[in-house]
Amino acid sequence: MKRALISVSDKEGIVELARSLVEAGWEIVSSGGTATALQEAAVAVTPVVEVTGAAEMLGGRVKTLHPNIHGGILADRRKPEHLAQLEERGITPIDLVVCNLYPFEKTVASPDVSEDEAIEQIDIGGPAMVRAAAKNFHSVAIVVNPARYQEVLKEIGEAGEVSAETRRALALEAFQHTAAYDAAISRHLSGAESFPERLFVVGEKVLDLRYGENPHQSAAFYRAGATPSGLAAAVQLHGKELSYNNLLDTDAAWKLVLELDRPSVAIIKHSNPCGVASAPSLSDAYARALDCDRTSAFGGIVALNESCDVGTASAISEVFTEVVIAPDFDEAALEVLSGKKNLRLLKADPSTLPEADLRKVAGGLLMQSPDPRDLAEDSKVVTTAQPTEEQWADLRFAWVVAKHVKSNAIVLVKDRMAVGVGAGQMSRVESTELAARRAGDRAAGTACASDAFFPFRDGLDAAVAAGAACVIQPGGSVRDEEVIAAADEHGIPMVFTGRRHFRH
Numbered sequence: 001m002k003r004a005l006i007s008v009s010d011k012e013g014i015v016e017l018a019r020s021l022v023e024a025g026w027e028i029v030s031s032g033g034t035a036t037a038l039q040e041a042a043v044a045v046t047p048v049v050e051v052t053g054a055a056e057m058l059g060g061r062v063k064t065l066h067p068n069i070h071g072g073i074l075a076d077r078r079k080p081e082h083l084a085q086l087e088e089r090g091i092t093p094i095d096l097v098v099c100n101l102y103p104f105e106k107t108v109a110s111p112d113v114s115e116d117e118a119i120e121q122i123d124i125g126g127p128a129m130v131r132a133a134a135k136n137f138h139s140v141a142i143v144v145n146p147a148r149y150q151e152v153l154k155e156i157g158e159a160g161e162v163s164a165e166t167r168r169a170l171a172l173e174a175f176q177h178t179a180a181y182d183a184a185i186s187r188h189l190s191g192a193e194s195f196p197e198r199l200f201v202v203g204e205k206v207l208d209l210r211y212g213e214n215p216h217q218s219a220a221f222y223r224a225g226a227t228p229s230g231l232a233a234a235v236q237l238h239g240k241e242l243s244y245n246n247l248l249d250t251d252a253a254w255k256l257v258l259e260l261d262r263p264s265v266a267i268i269k270h271s272n273p274c275g276v277a278s279a280p281s282l283s284d285a286y287a288r289a290l291d292c293d294r295t296s297a298f299g300g301i302v303a304l305n306e307s308c309d310v311g312t313a314s315a316i317s318e319v320f321t322e323v324v325i326a327p328d329f330d331e332a333a334l335e336v337l338s339g340k341k342n343l344r345l346l347k348a349d350p351s352t353l354p355e356a357d358l359r360k361v362a363g364g365l366l367m368q369s370p371d372p373r374d375l376a377e378d379s380k381v382v383t384t385a386q387p388t389e390e391q392w393a394d395l396r397f398a399w400v401v402a403k404h405v406k407s408n409a410i411v412l413v414k415d416r417m418a419v420g421v422g423a424g425q426m427s428r429v430e431s432t433e434l435a436a437r438r439a440g441d442r443a444a445g446t447a448c449a450s451d452a453f454f455p456f457r458d459g460l461d462a463a464v465a466a467g468a469a470c471v472i473q474p475g476g477s478v479r480d481e482e483v484i485a486a487a488d489e490h491g492i493p494m495v496f497t498g499r500r501h502f503r504h
Helices: 014-023 032-040 048-052 067-074 080-089 104-108 115-120 125-135 146-159 164-190 244-257 282-292 310-317 331-337 389-403 428-443 457-466 480-490
Strands: 003-008 027-030 096-100 141-143 203-209 219-224 235-238 264-269 272-278 300-304 321-326 344-347 357-361 364-368 410-413 418-422 446-450 468-473 494-496
Touching: 003 014, 003 032, 003 067, 003 125, 014 027, 014 032, 014 096, 014 146, 027 032, 027 048, 048 067, 067 080, 067 125, 096 125, 104 115, 104 164, 125 141, 125 164, 141 146, 141 164, 146 164, 219 244, 235 331, 244 264, 244 272, 244 300, 244 321, 264 282, 272 282, 272 389, 272 418, 282 300, 282 310, 282 418, 310 331, 389 410, 389 418, 389 446, 389 468, 410 428, 410 457, 418 428, 428 446, 428 457, 446 457, 457 468, 457 480, 480 494
Parallel strands: 003 027, 003 096, 096 141, 300 321, 321 344, 446 468, 468 494
Antiparallel strands: 203 219, 235 344, 264 272, 264 300, 357 364, 410 418, 410 446
């Protein structure tokens, strides 16, 4: 008789699996809550204690850690000496282990969890059995994922056992399961440690993508953590599959719009904002964002920070758009936008928390803390002229937008609407000229944000020549006094934030 050891935290489908195994002539060994669940379902179960001859102890911490269990799992059936030792000690081989682990990540996701509660969710016997069975996949099948139950049952029904190819695939999945589990424990125990000595990055594949940045590159999208957030938690309501570039640009748009007051709209093209605005209504915000750069908005990504209404949806539908992401869509808005067959519509939770930034470089990883949007406490007006209340509103808006523009970044804003964006130029003067060219006549009276200091007065002079009436920048140049003098010469207020907003 074949023997299966079943011990699961996630009991989805476990009764059906066990009953099918018994009907196929298998013996089921189980303990704890799993055994209780099977017994209540009238499935024949052999308690683990009958196999080990030792009662569980330490409140259930020790149940399966016994030679009669691990000998049965680890015996390599290809080695006669292993089989002889089992027979000598009266140990029955175990052919199938079905095990998934205590819900550690779910437990520690609660803000009120105590340290003792978290520690009790660190599984010991489970990982030991999973790893033992996975190591011995030549002889034993290990199943950690309920989605695999039917596949396993099908093979047992057809051949009486799980195939070697499937056992190997199941072993890989099992080691991934325990690796992710250990990584979650490590992350939790590191607590407030911002930059741990060892960094574990675990992702679960959400979907394969058609291709990467270019058609000759392969790509996939992975979700990090047991509790998805941000773009990884978004639900696609309509449209064709998302591409690699769609995801990158949508992430940039979503991060920007969530830092603006409601209602606001951000339009992104190639990771840079080509339109950003806040207004009393969402439809007005979209119209103003679109007016920033209508040419670049074609084929862009639109992010809204409140539910999309039918008026906004109607306006969006008139412009070729790749993706619209919002906290929700009114029924009428969804009907309008769904008329665009290929337009992707994403519903996402707007309460995304700032995360550490992690980027891949050749042979390693770069990690940094989030860049806050708020002005630093030591921000100050450094000129004789002082900003008006309206100018302060535009300066703060421009400063947030500049954070999301590739360096060197210059942003011109009027009435909380970006009218000119200069991005990614090697010279700050060229970024200023680019922003001015895009703004045209609208540059008059704008607030100008620079993501880093003006190293010379020429950048500030170019902004004023374009029409800027006030400036916000980090300061910190050896020529700050020269730049301040230039602002005073022009009679405009300038704010030093003391904080840079580079985005590479």
